[in-house]
Amino acid sequence: MASILSLENISKRFGAVVVADGIDLALDQGEALGIIGPNGAGKTTLFGMATGTVTPDAGRIVYDGADITRLAPERRCRLGLARSFQIPQPFSGMTVFENVVVAAAFGAGESERAVYDRCADLLDRCGLIDKANKRAGGLTLLDRKRLELARALATKPRVLLLDEVAGGLTEHECGTLVELIKTVRAGGVSIIWIEHVVHALLAVVDRLAVLHGGKIIASGDPHTVIRSPQVEEIYMGIAADA
Amino acid sequence: MSEHRVEHATRSSQVGVALIAVTLIALALAPFWGDRQTLRLLAEVYAFVALASLWNLLAGYAGLVSVGQQAFVGLGGYLLFALVIMFDVHPVLAIFIAGPVAAIIAIPVAALTFRLRGAYFAIGTWVVAEVFRLLASQVSVLGGGSGISLPAAAVIAMAPTRQAREFAIYWLALALAVIVLVAIVVLLRSRHGLALTAIRDNETAAQSNGIGVVRIKYIVYVLVAFGTAMIGALIFLQKLRISPDTAFSVNDWTAFVIFITVIGGIGRIEGPIIGTIIFFVMRQTLSDLGSMYLLIMGAVAIVVMLWAPKGVWGLIVERYGWQALPLQRRLVLKDKSRPDA
Incomplete structure (x- = not known):
């Protein structure tokens, strides 16, 4: 291979x-x-x-x-080539949803509107959908780790x-x-x-x-x-x- | 195939926008309810709101802590005087020429100062401003080191009576501040704004998520120079006189602007507006105290830095989650009600 x-x-x-x-x-x-x-x-x-x-x-x-x-x-x-950080690095002032939208729009090079549904799905898969509109800075450690993963995946x-x-x-x-x-x-x-x-x-x-x-x-x-x-x-x- | 919706507005932003609209109408009518003193003060307030909002974009969002923005305030002022005196351009038109010219000059300045990081960048920008000041004092046609007044003919050309002129400058100041703020809101709501907000929160993560951080910083620096120079041109059109020391004053155009932004809330669009109000209330009520006034201002800055490092607006956002302008993107699911905030 x-x-x-x-x-x-x-x-x-x-x-x-x-x-x-x-x-x-x-x-x-x-x-x-x-x-x-x-x-x-x-x-x-x-x-x-x-x-x-x-x-x-x-x-x-x-x-x-x-x-x-x-x-x-x-x-x-x-x-x-995407990574997650060992010490989570959220965009703390932005919402969880916005965090993933950033990664999806820029990491995958797509228009902002085109990524909304994919980001919602991703949050669902990573167990974060209920916190989509919460500020990322207020998340627990577990959720921050989930967000790291969701963001990395959002970049396709x-x-x-x-x-x-x-x-x-x-x-x-x-x-x-x-x-x-x-x-x-x-x-x-x-x-x-x-x-x-x-x-x-x-x-x-x-x-x-x-x-x-x-x-x-x-x-x-x-x-x-x-x-x-x-x-x-x-x-x-x-x-x-x- | 869009299953979900994304909303920008929240209840607080709806209230905020309504309040802003009412305030704007009242302010636009100020020549009919305010005296000369009030109009002058308000025009100065607008200039500081705009300068602080621009500095906030630069330092609060793009992480470019410049202490040399007086370079572009002074440049704008001098460009206006040069255009009016040497090329007979109408003063109002000169403001709109000063912006793009300053932006072009900002390109090589950025290329130079961007080689520096953090504190070195801050000092570098200050050095650039000093160089600009020294260059301005060498131009004898613009009064050299002692400065020059705007020719009476050009002033009269703007409006025949003094009252009409004062009204014109007042509305111009209001319009420019509104243009700067609207431009910033439009920028922050765009795709680039999403990237800028991400850079504000975490530069490393922004880069690792595909954002071209350096390129965006460059664009922001040039755009901020554009706006800052226009405001600088306006400030000196209002003053009718310019000199190197007033035009490139680090105290007036950077120290106060930083104070305003930090007190109000850096990295929030509402911060500089709140900060400017606090600054002017303090200045109007305490200025009789002489040097005590500066001591009190220093004490306020220290207290805010210690207890509310994100400024007054930062504190409010943390406690109540308000936003005065609809910038956030909120996910509304199709099948469920919105995930609560």
Whole structure:
């Protein structure tokens, strides 16, 4: 299968801290890839580089056959590369509905009126329809996370990058979220999902990669990777090179 | 196939629009009920409402905190004097030429200042205004450093009697303020307004949702220069005299304007209007106190910043969810009643 998004030999450091050290990662068309790793492993920075809010020091990013390493974030979004933020970033002064309309109109490049129905549907699917006219700034954490997802979906993505959308959710909420992500995937969207809630991740992804110290230290079948000695070491809190 | 409707108006905005309409009619008739003093004061109020609304668009929505908007107030004023004195243009026509000319000049100015971020941008815009002031003082045909008065012939050409002239300037000031406000409302209700409001709330998220933030900021900067220069031209047409120090005064055209916007509520279209009313009430009641007046104004600014950082209107929006103008998009579902607010 052809890869839709690939990071080629990407490196990034913030001062003395190396957050990406020659990372190679490719996402196949239609694939769902999970990424786990301890805090500070560079997971969110990886999304930042893929979507253009962080510039890599070296390496290149290829999306759908084109080099997008230097492309502005809004252009990448319009090409179909959407993300959710780990810390929700709502447009707090706008209503929930307006938040989604912004993403639908600009991210998918459609006229404002043309997106109203689609946005209402999306809010319904994400469980936010009753709060459509509430100010986004007044939402609970759970609803903010739902809004992150609704907004990312509103841009009509071909690749969806999810950053810890399940954290802090109850078991039941998590189940609903997993079902939603499965339907998105069934619609042909390729997904990379960063998550600490491993069981939610395993319910969706085809492949699991482990990021540690700015490197991909394991990648492959989710159930095999999760039981690998490297992962056990990291999650037992023992440094990999100790 | 539209299943759902989207409404802009709410009950508070219907009340707001009705109130605004009544007020506008009363203000348009002011020459018939107000004395000269009142007309002058009101015209000044309109100029500040417009300047503050423009600064609010720039800083409150587009996040461009400029402390150099006096560059465009002064530029507008000087363009008016130059057009009238050097090219014999009618003063009212000169106002409408000053706007587009200033917008053209704003293009390279933006290219320069946009290389700076945050506080550096603020200082950069101030430096530009100082450069403009120094350039103005070099133009000897416009009075150099000591300034110049509008020639009597041009003043008389506007209207034969002093009263007719004062009425004309009053209506012009009201009309310009209304034009600026209507333009801002139309902009904010448009697709670009949606993007601007998103930028106001969260620039990173706006970018990640497909909004070309830099391009929109550029457009806003140039449009604001357009409006600011027109208001500047009007202000100095009313004063009939211009000098580099009054035209490019950071105090009059930026410090007071920032005070107004912040007190009233930055990032809300209603904020600058409320702020201007508060500012002028304070000025009219406290100006006899001399320097105490400025101290009180400073204290008010500090108190508002601490207890109501979103300004008076921001506080009202947070508590009651009012909007005086129908800007919000509210979803009304076909089958259900509206999702409650």
